Amino acid sequence: MSIGSFHPPRRMLMGPGPSDVSERVLAAMARPTVGHLDPTFITMMDEVKSLLQYVFQTRNELTFAVSAPGSAGMECCFANLVEPGDKVIVCQNGVFGGRMKENVERCGGVAVMVQDDWGCAVDAQKLEEALLQHPDAVLVAFVHAETSTGAQSDAKTLVELAHQHDCLAIVDAVTSLAGTPLKVDEWQIDAIYSGSQKCLSASPGLSPVSFSPRAAEKIGNRQTKVQSWFLDLNLVMGYWGGEGKRAYHHTAPVNCLYGLHESLVMVQEEGLENAWARHDKNHRTLRKGLEQLGISFLVAEQDRLPQLNTVFIPEGVDDAAVRTQLLNEYNLEIGAGLGALAGKVWRIGLMGHASKQSNIDHCLSSLRAVV
Amino acid sequence: MSIGSFHPPRRMLMGPGPSDVSERVLAAMARPTVGHLDPTFITMMDEVKSLLQYVFQTRNELTFAVSAPGSAGMECCFANLVEPGDKVIVCQNGVFGGRMKENVERCGGVAVMVQDDWGCAVDAQKLEEALLQHPDAVLVAFVHAETSTGAQSDAKTLVELAHQHDCLAIVDAVTSLAGTPLKVDEWQIDAIYSGSQKCLSASPGLSPVSFSPRAAEKIGNRQTKVQSWFLDLNLVMGYWGGEGKRAYHHTAPVNCLYGLHESLVMVQEEGLENAWARHDKNHRTLRKGLEQLGISFLVAEQDRLPQLNTVFIPEGVDDAAVRTQLLNEYNLEIGAGLGALAGKVWRIGLMGHASKQSNIDHCLSSLRAVV
Numbered sequence: 033m034s035i036g037s038f039h040p041p042r043r044m045l046m047g048p049g050p051s052d053v054s055e056r057v058l059a060a061m062a063r064p065t066v067g068h069l070d071p072t073f074i075t076m077m078d079e080v081k082s083l084l085q086y087v088f089q090t091r092n093e094l095t096f097a098v099s100a101p102g103s104a105g106m107e108c109c110f111a112n113l114v115e116p117g118d119k120v121i122v123c124q125n126g127v128f129g130g131r132m133k134e135n136v137e138r139c140g141g142v143a144v145m146v147q148d149d150w151g152c153a154v155d156a157q158k159l160e161e162a163l164l165q166h167p168d169a170v171l172v173a174f175v176h177a178e179t180s181t182g183a184q185s186d187a188k189t190l191v192e193l194a195h196q197h198d199c200l201a202i203v204d205a206v207t208s209l210a211g212t213p214l215k216v217d218e219w220q221i222d223a224i225y226s227g228s229q230k231c232l233s234a235s236p237g238l239s240p241v242s243f244s245p246r247a248a249e250k251i252g253n254r255q256t257k258v259q260s261w262f263l264d265l266n267l268v269m270g271y272w273g274g275e276g277k278r279a280y281h282h283t284a285p286v287n288c289l290y291g292l293h294e295s296l297v298m299v300q301e302e303g304l305e306n307a308w309a310r311h312d313k314n315h316r317t318l319r320k321g322l323e324q325l326g327i328s329f330l331v332a333e334q335d336r337l338p339q340l341n342t343v344f345i346p347e348g349v350d351d352a353a354v355r356t357q358l359l360n361e362y363n364l365e366i367g368a369g370l371g372a373l374a375g376k377v378w379r380i381g382l383m384g385h386a387s388k389q390s391n392i393d394h395c396l397s398s399l400r401a402v403v
Numbered sequence: 404m405s406i407g408s409f410h411p412p413r414r415m416l417m418g419p420g421p422s423d424v425s426e427r428v429l430a431a432m433a434r435p436t437v438g439h440l441d442p443t444f445i446t447m448m449d450e451v452k453s454l455l456q457y458v459f460q461t462r463n464e465l466t467f468a469v470s471a472p473g474s475a476g477m478e479c480c481f482a483n484l485v486e487p488g489d490k491v492i493v494c495q496n497g498v499f500g501g502r503m504k505e506n507v508e509r510c511g512g513v514a515v516m517v518q519d520d521w522g523c524a525v526d527a528q529k530l531e532e533a534l535l536q537h538p539d540a541v542l543v544a545f546v547h548a549e550t551s552t553g554a555q556s557d558a559k560t561l562v563e564l565a566h567q568h569d570c571l572a573i574v575d576a577v578t579s580l581a582g583t584p585l586k587v588d589e590w591q592i593d594a595i596y597s598g599s600q601k602c603l604s605a606s607p608g609l610s611p612v613s614f615s616p617r618a619a620e621k622i623g624n625r626q627t628k629v630q631s632w633f634l635d636l637n638l639v640m641g642y643w644g645g646e647g648k649r650a651y652h653h654t655a656p657v658n659c660l661y662g663l664h665e666s667l668v669m670v671q672e673e674g675l676e677n678a679w680a681r682h683d684k685n686h687r688t689l690r691k692g693l694e695q696l697g698i699s700f701l702v703a704e705q706d707r708l709p710q711l712n713t714v715f716i717p718e719g720v721d722d723a724a725v726r727t728q729l730l731n732e733y734n735l736e737i738g739a740g741l742g743a744l745a746g747k748v749w750r751i752g753l754m755g756h757a758s759k760q761s762n763i764d765h766c767l768s769s770l771r772a773v774v
Contacts, residue, residue: 033453035671037664038431038434038447038664038665040441040661041437042435045436045438049654050438050654053435056408062433063409064413064414064424065414065424065429065600065606065607066411066412066414066416067414070411070736072411079409101655101656102653103654134632135632229657235436235656235659236655236656236657237655237659257508259630260631261474262474262475262478283421286421286600286608287608288658288659297406297407300406365437365441
C-alpha cells in the first residue's frame with residue numbers, strides 16, 4: 033500500500049451544501065493549531081459566540097457551535113430538551129422532519145407527526161389543530177428552511193402557536209441561517225441549530241446552536257440525565273460559557289473553529305441584512321435564467337428559499353448523467369433530489385460565498401450546454 | 404461590534420493534545436472544499452479507511468473516522484454496543500475510565516467499576532476477579548493509554564481475559580494510536596476509538612474507530628435502536644462502507660478529513676514501527692533531561708507511555724504561574740494535571756509531529772530557565 037497526498041479539484045459548489053468556501057476561510061483553517069485551552073483560543077471562542085449571537089439575532093447566553101455537523105446539532109437540541117415520555121409535535125414537509133421524528137423517539141419521546149406535502153411550507157392551521165388535539169404536548173419542532181425541498185416556513189407564526197399552547201419550539205435553521213431573515217429573539221425561538229457549511233460558507237463539521245432562557249430552564253430541571261455525554265449542555269457550557277474560566281469537556285476542533293470564525297467575520301463585514309438581500313437578488317437572477325431555459329420550480333413562489341432553488345428535471349433528461357457531466361466537464365456541483373424527490377428534481381444552491389453573479393453565469397451556461 | 408480575523412500565535416504543543424500539526428497537514432486542510440458526495444472525495448474517504456486499517460493494524464471492514472472529537476468516538480462505541488440492562492465492567496485508572504462509566508449509564512447499562520490507582524496500569528487480576536464475580540457481564544472497557552496519567556495498560560492480556568469470560572472488549576486508544584504498539588487484530592480488540600489530534604498530529608475534531616466482526620454482529624442483533632441517530636453505525640456505514648455507493652447520512656467535515664488523510668499518509672511514509680520507535684527514543688531523551696533537572700515521573704518505568712510524560716511538579720513551584728510563563732515567554736504549552744492530579748503533576752507530550760529533538764531541546768531549556 034502506498035497512498036499519496038490528496039489534491040482535490042476546484043469545484044463550484046452549487047448544491048445543497050457544502051457551498052463554496054472562500055480563500056479567506058481556507059487560509060484561516062491553515063493557521064497554526066493552538067491548544068484548546070490556550071487563552072488566545074478562548075478569546076477566539078468568545079468572539080465566535082458574539083458573532084453567532086449576531087447572525088442568530090439573539091442575546092441568548094447559551095449560544096455556541098457544537099463540535100460536529102448539523103445532524104449532531106439537531107441531536108443536541110432533542111437530546112437536551114426531550115425527556116422520556118415527552119410528547120413532541122413534529123411538522124414534516126421534507127426529509128429533515130423525518131429525522132426529527134427519529135430523534136424524538138430515540139430520546140424516549142412520543143412524536144406526533146403533522147404532515148405537509150414536500151415542497152410546501154408547514155401549514156400553521158394543521159399545527160394548531162394538532163396542538164388542540166394534544167394538550168399534553170410540551171415541544172413543537174419544525175424546519176425553517178427544508179434543505180430537501182427548498183421551501184421555507186413561517187417560523188414566527190409557528191413559534192407563536194407553540195407558545196400559545198405552552199410548548200417550546202425547536203427550529204432547524206441549517207439552510208436558513210445568514211441566507212434569509214431569521215430573528216431568534218424577535219420570533220422567540222427556544223432552540224435552534226444550523227450548520228457551518230451552507231450560507232455561512234465555512235467548511236462542514238460544526239453546528240451553531242442557540243437556546244433561550246426558557247429552554248435552558250427546562251434543561252436545568254430535567255429529571256433524567258441527558259442521554260448523550262458528548263452533547264449534554266450542562267457539561268458543554270462549562271467549556272463554552274462562564275467568565276473566562278473553562279472546564280475541560282472535550283477537545284474543540286481548533287482549526288475548524290478558525291474557519292467558522294473567519295466566515296462569521298465576513299458576514300459581519302457585509303452586514304446580515306445585506307447578506308439576506310444579496311441572496312434574494314441573486315435568486316431572482318438565477319430564477320429568470322432558469323425560466324428562460326424552460327426549467328420550473330417545485331416550490332410556490334411565496335415559499336421559495338432564495339438560497340436553495342429546487343427545480344424539476346426537464347423531461348427526457350437523464351438526472352445522473354447530467355450531474356456527472358456538469359461535475360466532470362464544468363466542475364459544477366448541483367444537488368440531486370432526496371427521498372421521494374430523487375430523480376425528479378435538482379437542488380441548485382446559491383449559498384453564502386457561492387451566491388454571486390459569476391456562479392449564476394457559469395451555472396446557467398453549463399446547464400444550457402448540457403441539457 | 405467589530406471583530407477582526409483571528410491570527411493565532413505559533414505555539415509548541417507539548418501538552419496532552421492537540422500536538423503540533425505539521426505544515427503539510429495544515430496545507431491539506433486549506434485545499435478547496437469539494438462536495439461530500441463528490442467521487443474524488445469518496446475515493447479519499449476510501450483511502451482514509453485503508454490508512455486507518457493500517458495504523459490500527461486491522462482488517463476490520465467497520466473502520467472509519469467519526470465526524471466529531473474523541474469523546475464522540477467513545478460515545479459511538481458505547482451507544483452502539485451497550486443495550487439497556489447490559490452489564491459492563493469498566494476498569495478505571497484515571498479520568499477517562501470515569502467518562503466510560505458515564506457513557507455506560509447514559510446508555511441504560513450497568514457499570515461495574517474496577518479501580519486502580521491513578522498512574523498505575525490496569526491490574527489484570529482485579530479484572531479477572533470482577534469477571535468471575537459478574538458472569539452476566541457482556542462487555543469490558545478500559546483505557547489503553549490514560550491521557551490523564553500517562554500510564555499504559557496491557558491491552559492484549561485484558562482483552563484475552565474479557566474473551567475468556569464471553570465479553571467483548573472496548574478499548575480507548577486516544578493517546579496510544581500511532582505512538583506506541585497497538586495491534587487491533589492480533590490482540591482481538593472488539594471496539595476501539597482514538598483521536599486525530601494526538602500521535603496522528605492532525606487537527607482535533609475527528610475520531611478514528613474500528614469494530615471487529617464480532618462487535619458488528621452484536622450491533623446488528625440489537626433489540627433496541629441505538630439511542631444516537633448521529634452515531635448509529637447501521638446508518639453511518641451506509642455512508643462510509645459499501646462498494647462505491649454512498650447513502651447520504653450527514654455532511655462529512657470535508658477539510659478536516661483532508662488533514663487527517665495527510666497525517667495518515669505521513670505515518671505510512673515513516674512506517675508505523677518507525678513511528679513507535681521514534682516516540683520511544685525521544686521519550687528516553689526527554690526523560691534523561693528531566694531527571695537531570697531533578698524532575699521525577701508519576702508512572703512506574705515499565706508502565707510509562709513514551710508519548711505522554713507525567714511528572715511531579717517540583718516542590719515550591721507555582722503550577723499555573725510556570726505554565727503561563729512557558730506559554731507567554733516561550734510559546735510552549737505543557738499540560739496541567741486533571742482531576743485528583745490537578746496542581747500535582749504536569750503532562751508533557753511528545754506526540755506525533757511534536758516528538759522530535761528540537762522540541763525536547765526547547766522544552767528542557769525553557770523548563771531550566773523557568774523552574
